[in-house]
Amino acid sequence: MATLAYETYEHDVLVIGAGGAGLRAAIEAATQGVSVGLVCKSLLGKAHTVMAEGGIAAALGNVWPEDNWQVHFRDTMRGGKMLNNWRMAQLHAQEAPERVLELERWGALFDRTRDGRILQRDFGGHRYARLAHVGDRTGLEMIRTLQYHAIHLGIDVYMETTIARLLKDGERVCGAFGYRRDSGRFVVFKARAVVLATGGVGRMYKITSNSWEYTGDGHALALWAGADLIDMEFVQFHPTGMVWPPSVRGILVTEGVRGDGGTLRNNKGERFMFRYIPEYFRAETAETEEEADRWYEDKKNNRRTPDLLPRDEVARAIVAEIRAGRGSPHGGVYLDIATRRPPEYIKKRLPSMYHQFKALAGVDITKEPMEVGPTCHYIMGGVRVDADTTAATVPGLFAAGEVAGGMHGSNRLGGNSLSDLLVFGRRAGLYAALYAKDFGGQLVIDQGQVEAIARELLEPFERAGDENPYAIQAELQETMQELVGIIRTEAELREALRRIEALKARARRVRVDGGREYNPAWHTALDLAPLLTCAECCTLAALERKESRGGHARDDYPKLDPEWGKVNVVLRLKNGELQVAREPLPEMPPELRALLEDTR
């Protein structure tokens, strides 16, 4: 086995991850005139962004001129139950429209209004129709636009390459170490600044809309390099994933179905969401089916349908209906657009939903209801960053997109992810480039550090263990699904920690055979380290937060607690031990606080 040899590359800015945030960061850094390396685990253009469906939230005001960044800011903060980093939410709401228009200048073709402007659709938690979209394949349009813009900017792209560790020179991050998935060869990147844009952790759950790539690499890389993580207890379960047949369980059904008029029903045909309107959103939510239906056309005189409450609320309502025995035959509820909109409209607005249900479930959504249930979709928590610069708490390290924490508070609104990727991807690229330009001195890579990592990565081939990496991943997924899911209790969380500890011990005995060339068993074995680290972080944070808020619901502490609304749960490594701390949220200026008092 060609052992510890490695290739070496050097860049001013190294971007890890090539979804929306990573591509946008790489574009911005390259535009600043620095040398940029872009690393991705899959082929370019296949990152998770490609699967985003509903749209990009941006207060363009094309459909409702009343819309503006202040309303978007307010919706975002309320959706996150005020735990959001206010400055991130402000920058996001202010800059999202320009980022969308910029995509259009780069060739993106959004669906149009009658007067030829960018059309916007309704989504959960947004007061006005705000999502720029292309049918239900907005993510595809976005990633292709960024991808084809980026490839002409002289960015070096390292496809099918996984980063296993960040490298450090003293306190500062100075590069990364990883391996080429195709050849199995090791690779060292020397970099003046590193941007994490690795997405989330969805593979730690059994029922998930996330692909194999979502193993929490960036969260773990940052933590191991000494950075703080915040809000790791907040996991978003998208209310509507497919539930049948079993092999497609978890695949996303866009919120656009409800945005475009679809409604949730139980097995009695009732629109049950009217029974689950929380006090927090009562003033802005329709109480009758008639008002809800009128709202689609007339937002001035009617309030929003409860089908479009924020995702955390809808997911919990669905779980409650299923537990009460009012679910569909395969353990979900019904999502009906067939009786509410004409077939041509459905096919035009939701072409991939139509295709997906037809091909995978044999269901014609223009004639029958869909069966749906919650699926792990997104983690709000992530690397603690400076709002303006996206700098992590370790010098030389930046983070943007899902891997960064704070922007979405305890619950993300639909559509706010694609805009987050663009706004903070750009900022990460910009400030990483400026940091790299200011960086004096030489990049020093510690040979000993590199060889120790290389040796560790090869251990699964060499040790005398007998554990199967796929089996350990599957057991972790069962554990998290069962014990750290939508509704949590202290006893279950403690049991989860015990099981994660046992899985960590077993992961040290994983054995893989075969060579290093494109060996998925080896890749799965190496992905266990970040996955188990993130599972532990999430569980510890969930145990710490003794209240229910957004994507963290405790059966033993079912209420929102104002005291908990003042703190983030922070995780960091101290002398190899995971430490949990509560630290105060940044103070919001009064003029922004005033925007939040409007509850209608």
Next chain:
Amino acid sequence: MATYTMRVFRGDARGGEFRDYPVDVDEGMVVLDVIHRIQATQAPDLACRWNCKAGKCGSCSAEIDGHPRLMCMTRMELFPPGSTVTVAPIRAFPIIRDLVTDVSFNYEKARQIPPLRPRPPEPDGTYRMMQEDIDRIQEFHKCIECFLCQDVCHVIRDHEENKPVFAGPRFFIKLAALEMHPLDTADRSAFIKELAGVGLCNITKCCTEVCPEHIRITDNAIIPLKERMVDEFFDPVVWLLRRLRGRRRAAPA
């Protein structure tokens, strides 16, 4: 539940063979699920690409019983219970390992295409475009880059020597999308003729047949590009005008 024999290619650039794996298949499973089951239980190092499992990312292209398809959108119910299903890598590109091929050809072609050069925006900094004017381009933008159209294209599938002068159907729709884009002002005529080699296509429509997004590649992209090339380079009137006026772009077809 039914049992199938999955006959899967195992090997690399040095050579390989088909191996049989008996697999129990549950209701609703697709070929990709079965490949994952083989990985988890029988052949942990079996290499394949995948991401979304919902026909959106275009990663899991393979030749299933000889048909180029996405593994994630091919239901096992398509095949009679107990039968043998053959899964091979797409053939037009060099093999890396098992079901994974080296598709870097496509990324090189992508980089050669002259990018969008948008006209200046309107005074308010935005653009007005009518839905009717972008419908045909949105069709091309549905492309998930699975490269199945590249795989079946005769011009490159069996003729390695054509690859340097032929972009393939995926990039003909990319070129058509740029050429028809309401904001674009670039001239790609020479590129389309010389480097993309649209003239080599003999319109057998194999690409259109395998497209999982049902993009009408031949009718809506390739034929219009061919027509434009004819107008541009072989129409005597245009030729004469160009001679008289210097190298100016001819009116679009």
